[in-house]
Amino acid sequence: MYEILISLCLMEDPGVCRQQLLAGYETPSEQECLERKRNLDAAAIALDGSGYLASGAVCRLAPAGLPVQEIADGIYVHTGEVSEPGSANRGDIANLGFVVGERSIAVIDAGGSRAVGEALYRAIRSVSSLPISHLVLTHVHPDHLFGASVFADAGAKVIGHPNLERALRDREEAYLLTFEAEVGRAGFLGTDTDFSVSVESEIDLGGRVLELMSWPVAHSTSDLTVWDASTETFFAGDLVFDRHVPVLDGSLSGWLQALDRIVEIGPEKIVPGHGAPVMSTANAIAPVRTYLKQLEMDTRTALDDGKRMSDAVPVIGLSQQSEWELFDVYNARNATVAYTELEWE
Structure with a gap:
């Protein structure tokens, strides 16, 4: 697969640049890529009012992207670092996943910068060329959602908790400033929150339906989980942590109640928001409950x-x-x- 990149630089400091992926412009051959690139209007590529300069579109053979593993049939997980965000990891500190159906793909969380989202997009494209129809954001924290614009650009519908849009708009300025300082300006270039959030209770990918559960205040005010009954796989977001100490940004009592409810659901496999890519319910829930x-x-x-x-x-x-x-x-x-x-x- 060939992809198109642009050079993205800060208007205020043109020496700070990054090559940014144009998601959705990939082609199976270099010739098709070059033809598509010729039709691009540089002015249309530029981000309106963003403070960036976009230029120099180029074609290249797409790299592999983030490492992922298939934890169940058609379900893939990338394991983020158990670490603080920094220039070396570009905010790649959360577990991210995607589910491949017969008709389309749903992504669960997008990483802590656009650069991480691009690397996840490449990993998905190395597995399947099906359209990416949905991006599910499990909660408002930036390490899970700052790569979202990649998938929104590619046409995915962004799904979240009913509280997510409000929580994001309340915090986005502080989150963007903090993560840019931690990741570094060059690595953070192109990261934005210029997308809207919809609310859905299920996603039909063709031959596979994902159930989305919005939770009362627990780890955060906007926790959303993804349940694939066909493989008994439960994407818990940050309702479950492994190795990384749990982070309380909501309600202690609400979180303990949520853990009890997950046990009642009884998934065979849980994907935590941090740590191991997949765990049994008993191994996932007990340590978090003990800490709380x-x-x-x-x-x-x-x-x-x-x-x-x-x-x-x-x-x-x-x-x-x-x-x-x-x-x-x-x-x-x-x-x-x-x-x-x-x-x-």
Whole structure:
């Protein structure tokens, strides 16, 4: 497969550039690619009011893209790094997936930058040439959605929780600034949130129907999961973490209730938002529940003892430190959210 790239540079600093994929313009042969490139209008490529300069369209043989593994029939997962976003990983720190039906493909989460989304797009194209009809975003956090514009450009319908659009618009400016600083300006070029979010309860890919479940406030205010009954595979988003310490940005009690509901559903395979590409239900749920219950118990003890938040936060959840990576990065924030929630019960 051949793809078309453009050179994307910052208007304010033309020395900061990145080659950006034009998703949806791929062709099976170089000759077809060159013909399609000749028909492109450079002005039409430029992003309206974006502060970018787009030029120099070129054809090349498409690289393989992100590594993926088939965890069930027609279901593929890319395993993100258990790490903070940075220039080396370009925000590739979340698990991403896609499901291939008879008629089309659905993508689940898009990565932490447009560059990661492009690499996921290439991986999909190395597996199938079927149209990508849907992109499902499991929640609002930037490591899962900043690659979304790649798939929107290619014609995919972006699906999310009913709260996702509002949550994204409330946070997008801060998220874009933070991730650009962490990933670096060059690696982050072209990343935007210029897409709209629709709400659906199921997706028919042809011979395979995916059930989308919107959850009450739990890990976040916008958690959405994907259930493929045909393979008993459950994309949990960040309702399930592996290795990476869970991150609480919603409701502690709501998250514990969500975990109980997932156990009731009883999937054979769970794809967590971080860590292993696929897990059994028992192995996926138990460690997260243990961590959250420890937060709850320690917070209630601190409140019963009359501790102020500043004194309670350093000790809440501390006994779980050896069980999780990135504990020191996120636990204090989790403890603060838990204290604030339970204080006002």
